[in-house]
Amino acid sequence: MSNNVWPPPPPKNESESEKAARLAAEKEAKKISDEIDRALEHERQELRKHRPQTKILLLGQAESGKSTMIKNFQLYFCPSSFQAETEAWRAVIHLNLARFVNYLLYVLSNTNVASGGKKGDPNKDYRMFQMRLSPLKQVELILTRCLSAESSPMASPTDDGPALRRETIPEVSVRGGMGWKAFIRGRRRGSQSRMMANPEEVNDARRILDACKEDIVALWKSPAIHALEKEGVDLHHHARYFVEHASRVADLKYSPTPDDILRARLRTVGVEEHRMVMETAAEKGEEWVLYDVGGQRSQRASWASYFEDVNAMIFLCPMSGFNQRLAEDRSVNRLYDSMELWDTVCRSRLLSKATFILLLNKADLLRAKLRAGIRFSDYVKNYDQDQPNTVEAVSAYLRKEMMEIHRVYSPRKRQLHVHITCAIDPTLMAAVLNSMRDVILVEMLHQTTLL
Template identity: 40%
Template sequence: MVFHHDATDPLAVITAPPANETAEERAAREEREAEAQRISDAIDAEIHADKMARKKREGVVKILLLGQSESGKSTTLKNFRMKYAHDKWIEERASWRTVIHFNLVRAINIILDAVQQEISGVPLEDEVQDPSLRPLAFTNEHRRLGLRLGPLRGVESDLKRLLGANPTESRPSSRGGSPSPTDALKPPQEFSVRSWNLRNVLQAPRLDRSKRTGKQDGVDLNDVTEVIAGCKDDMVALWTDGIVREVLSRRRIKLDDSATFFLGQLPRLSDRGYVPTDEDILRARLRTVDIQEHELQMGGDSDGRQNWIIYDVGGSRTQRAAWLPYFDQVNAVIFLAPISCFDEKLTEDPRVNRLEDSFILWKAVCSSKLLTNTTLIMFLNKIDLLEKKIASGVVVKQHLPSYGDRPNETGAVVKYLRQKFKDTVKQCSPEPRACHVYPTSVTDPKTTAVTLLSVRDGILREHLKRANFV
């Protein structure tokens, strides 16, 4: 093929092949031109992919879960996944057994440590032993219980390894033994893992763990199951013993809500064929030290499927510095304030009331200029525990003086706190905006599903408005 170049076209002159070009020179030139075209096409493809990825990100709804530690953020995320990613939720169900057994065994070992301290006469660390307290009538059976339950210390270590602990973070893997008196004086440290370690556990092969053989991460799963099943009767005896309960009261050991729930379900959870229920998974607790991120496919009644990314960030004081980068371009914040904790202190700082800490965090969220255009949603969480506290005789105004002479009733407390949080929005937001407040108990999947439906539809409407679709 012969090309004729227009001498009046500067570009044609530049791109014209040299005069008297040999066949070898022509082949080399065409090879260079082909390589240049290949590079150009690759750059064009990269630019196109970047545009498509940017367009996809612009259509993603980003939700940020905020609140102090133990406020219910992770449980809220589980509810979202249970309702809007149900297939994956079902696939992961059996894998939650490791986390639930860890919660159960750790609670038993905390109780055993407290009993051992009391039997050994170890005084409370922060005050002189009250001489008016009568000695507890421990029997040989209490001591035998401690020995028979000794293998659970090794099981706790094994479960930590399965969940991704470093060897130095686990107890010794021996199947017996008790902590030394020095160790007994130390308060139990909360165990934590990286979120990707937890995800690896949950996304392991979808086999029922009760039927799996061999070892995983150096741990014999059948051995763990057999030890827990073999200790079932002794665990029940320990938890239901009146003297043991008095030990926990004397030493002011407050087990978390999840541990109390699982201890009440001991016969079922320690069965060899145990498979977790939805409620068990919602109650399971495992602290993660980084950001959990989950993508969900959402949709309203009249629109198509839409990608949501939900971020669950750590709520302890040491983790709050990591919140700021996630404030950028977030569509909605779901803030969880556990209102049952009006009479509790922060684990990280016993000088600070937990409810007051929630107000401080909420004020910071409302004041952030990065979140000026963000939809604010608040869950006044743990109303079930609030109701139990009030029914047991706890007087709210003794711990919350600003409550005044209002009725000591759940409904009145919720109404008062709802208004206080809403007033903070009005006073601290850079611009006027609405705030949607829901009383919740996120461990109740039925009522939470109704709340999430309302939250989903509200966020979708706001997202469409900002996109100028409605």
């Protein structure tokens, strides 16, 4: 038998008085052990109180995956608060879905595809989709108004609604501040805001979607959609995933999975402060503050005021952007924009003491593009034609380039930690998050010791 078992087994032939003495000794030992545990816990709490709050800033161009990283962080370190927000994300997902379908209908009505070449004479199936899916415009209006309740001009319920006249797939955005989550959960009822929608309307939107789900599936499978793609209309959009899963997502009983939530797109406007109380890891109970910024060019001027005092800066560079242009300036390549931004961030004196973490993100989309035969070297002139057109080679190239920029332009010597990521894959992200957490804590410890 092991000697490590506590309490040890009673000796053989123990008398009653020996037993009583042994039990008393064990009781006393347990009391002392509990006291030591309590003292250690008290010491830990005191240390926590005096440790500076952990502040992390996420930077990168629009659609680089910053908000998705915040969701990953919450899912991994604060799972119950992630779970509590499921309902709010359902509304975002439903809006992503309704907008994308409305966009498909708009594109179909403006091309010859649906009518087999005869413009103005849509075929019967297409007319049926237009008619049967027309309630989705109402869904879009309700959910837009609801999610943008606080401030966005997008919320205004115009006659035509935002779905009707559009040349590109529309974005859903919410101004900084997390009020929309509370609103969707119904906590803000009774507020005076005139934009606030009746929560019953959100249920109406769900019922409409449920009634439309079979038609959405049929539309997506219809020859007209295939024809659109053949004609070169780019339907690769984040919301595509929700249309592909429409029978599940539009169902009245639908509850989003973590994978769905990571795919939901809500453009950040301004700066959002996320206060996360750690539920796992040794920092349980500690509050970490994460700042998520809007990545569009017009938003970047407001970033600098958040640079001071951050412990870590996480920069996201979406590698798949090498053959794309910025939505806000079609003359600029997305990868070049990311590199320029990285250069600026590296040079910043205010961030000179922060831990730098670089995430080369969207590795899955990069892989899909390279496998489809799109050549990285056709878009990036410094990438030699003879180099392999693979994720491994391309990411190694980007890593080297960005590490060099960091080395040359940092105001003072600083460590840089680089990861190749796919932010919609929570299993892969778990290892990255753990490593990021370790690095941030170690660097914080260094700084506290040096001070």
